[in-house]
Amino acid sequence: MPLYKTIVHNSDTQIFVWKISETEAALNATIQLQDKHLHRLNGMLSEQHRKGFLSVRKLLNEAGYTDFDLNYDTNGKPSLADGKHISITHSYDFSAIIVSSQNVGIDIEKQREKIIKIADKFIGSEADFLNIEQNYKENLSVIWGAKEALYKMCNSRSLSFKQDMHIHDFTQNINQGTALIDCKELNFGCKFMFHFETFENYTLVYALENE
Numbered sequence: 001m002p003l004y005k006t007i008v009h010n011s012d013t014q015i016f017v018w019k020i021s022e023t024e025a026a027l028n029a030t031i032q033l034q035d036k037h038l039h040r041l042n043g044m045l046s047e048q049h050r051k052g053f054l055s056v057r058k059l060l061n062e063a064g065y066t067d068f069d070l071n072y073d074t075n076g077k078p079s080l081a082d083g084k085h086i087s088i089t090h091s092y093d094f095s096a097i098i099v100s101s102q103n104v105g106i107d108i109e110k111q112r113e114k115i116i117k118i119a120d121k122f123i124g125s126e127a128d129f130l131n132i133e134q135n136y137k138e139n140l141s142v143i144w145g146a147k148e149a150l151y152k153m154c155n156s157r158s159l160s161f162k163q164d165m166h167i168h169d170f171t172q173n174i175n176q177g178t179a180l181i182d183c184k185e186l187n188f189g190c191k192f193m194f195h196f197e198t199f200e201n202y203t204l205v206y207a208l209e210n211e
């Protein structure tokens, strides 16, 4: 399938989502890669990873870029040659990118029961508003996605998902919320806003620094 969805957050920030339903050969057919990225692709043991990687290049094309515009820092954070910010995510059948002139982060997750088992590892202050009886798995998926998106925006600082990242109660809102990173040890604090939506049992979250 080609592009699954485009979200125009505003004239500066766009999100592109791909549903990966092609074969690997079909995805590969039209894509040119930098040598270092070809090397990386060839080292991926899982077909699912290779398809996720290739579909991101399709999304780059949709956004007006190619693989040759994409670079990574030593921590794996991607950037674009024209100075715009980009964040990348893939999960099973979907991949997504967000492109903006401001710092942004994105995460897509398949909703799975497993998230309930690992909730204690990443839920901190959010326990105050979470209700086990009400959309628990869905709300945990939003919190996890928001924290992953924030992590991707924070230049690989060693932040604790549980202690340093605080997602404020979003459960009365349809698709957005606010968050705070407050890490005294690293003397780092920042406010964010995030947006989320679900489709086909996946949760997509993207975050921006609070405007």
Ligand SMILES: CC(C)(COP(=O)(O)OP(=O)(O)OC[C@H]1O[C@@H](n2cnc3c(N)ncnc32)[C@H](O)[C@@H]1OP(=O)(O)O)[C@@H](O)C(=O)NCCC(=O)NCCS
Binding pocket: 053, 056, 075, 076, 077, 078, 087, 088, 089, 090, 091, 106, 107, 108, 121, 122, 148, 151, 152, 153, 155, 156, 161
């Ligand atoms: C790096 C990390 C955020 C990737 O998230 P993920 O859910 O495993 O995978 P996603 O598909 O959503 O994201 C992968 C993309 O993130 C991007 N990425 C990798 N490292 C990054 C970094 N340091 N900063 C920003 N973006 C990064 C890359 O673009 C990568 O895709 P690509 O290499 O194919 O281009 C994640 O592995 C991680 O380290 N999380 C923080 C630690 C953590 O999980 N703590 C849990 C506490 S309970």
